[in-house]
Every structure is written in C-alpha cells, then in structure tokens.
Amino acid sequence: MYLGRARRAVALLHSxxxxxxxxxxxxxxxxxxxxxxxxxxxxxxxxxxAVQHAFDHLADAVIIPHLGTLEPDTPWRVVTAAADLITGTQEYPVWSALATPPRREQ
Structure with missing residues (x-):
C-alpha cells in the first residue's frame, strides 16, 4: 500500500x-x-x-489508460510480473493478473 507517497509509474500511451x-x-x-x-x-x-521501462525506471506501476478489463490470454498480463498494472477500468497488483481475478475499482 502506498498511503504516504505517490507511486512511481511508467505511462504507455496510444496515439x-x-x-x-x-x-x-x-x-x-x-x-x-x-x-x-x-x-x-x-x-x-x-x-x-512496458515491462522493460518499468524495470529500467524502478516503477511501482505501469499505467495504460486505453486498456480495459484484461482477457485471460492477453499479453498485457505480463506487465504484472514487473509492476502493478493500471488500465482505464481496473488495477491489477503485481503478480495478481497472472494468478487471480483483478481487483475492482471503487
């Protein structure tokens, strides 16, 4: 949990x-x-x-606003091996997208 500080993040933006x-x-x-x-x-x-830049910049998260809910076989799930993945609709904590259902936004 990141209560007291902002999380370092890499943004991956579509045109x-x-x-x-x-x-x-x-x-x-x-x-x-x-x-x-x-x-x-x-x-x-x-x-x-996204994974490479997350490692290079010691990012806690990768934000990809144009994505929504991830399908089970999507390559985007690999991002959670390096950092939390934040899409336009959900947040997938590190490693969670590879093992469990996504965390719903409130």
Whole structure:
C-alpha cells in the first residue's frame, strides 16, 4: 500500500489516448510518472516495452489508460510480473493478473 507517497509509474500511451482520462487516472492512483512511452505497437511488443521501462525506471506501476478489463490470454498480463498494472477500468497488483481475478475499482 502506498498511503504516504505517490507511486512511481511508467505511462504507455496510444496515439489516440484521452488526455483527460489519463490525468484522472494518474491523480486517482497517486502516480508520479517517471517515464512516458508513446507507441502504437502491437500488444505483445508494447507489453514487453512496458515491462522493460518499468524495470529500467524502478516503477511501482505501469499505467495504460486505453486498456480495459484484461482477457485471460492477453499479453498485457505480463506487465504484472514487473509492476502493478493500471488500465482505464481496473488495477491489477503485481503478480495478481497472472494468478487471480483483478481487483475492482471503487
């Protein structure tokens, strides 16, 4: 839990991302963006890019606002091997997306 400080986060933004939704998520989840990636790469490559930058920048979270609820076989789940994954609709704590159902937003 990160009660007293903002979490370090990497942002992965699609070219048609909604800046207002992105800002809302960063405030809601108390994120300090330490690196931003702008990419329209295929999901598998983009997920690997997010993981690499999470490791490189010691990020606690990766925010990908254009994603919603993850399907069981999506490559985006690999991000939780490195950090919490925050999508436009849910937060997947580190390792949880690989083992358990996602945590619902309040």
């Amino acid at each position: 048609n991302h909604d800046p207002a939704a992105y800002e809302l998520l960063t405030r809601k989840h108390r994120l300090k963006i330490v690196y931003t990636v702008h990419t329209d790469a295929a999901a598998l490559l983009a997920a690997l890019i």
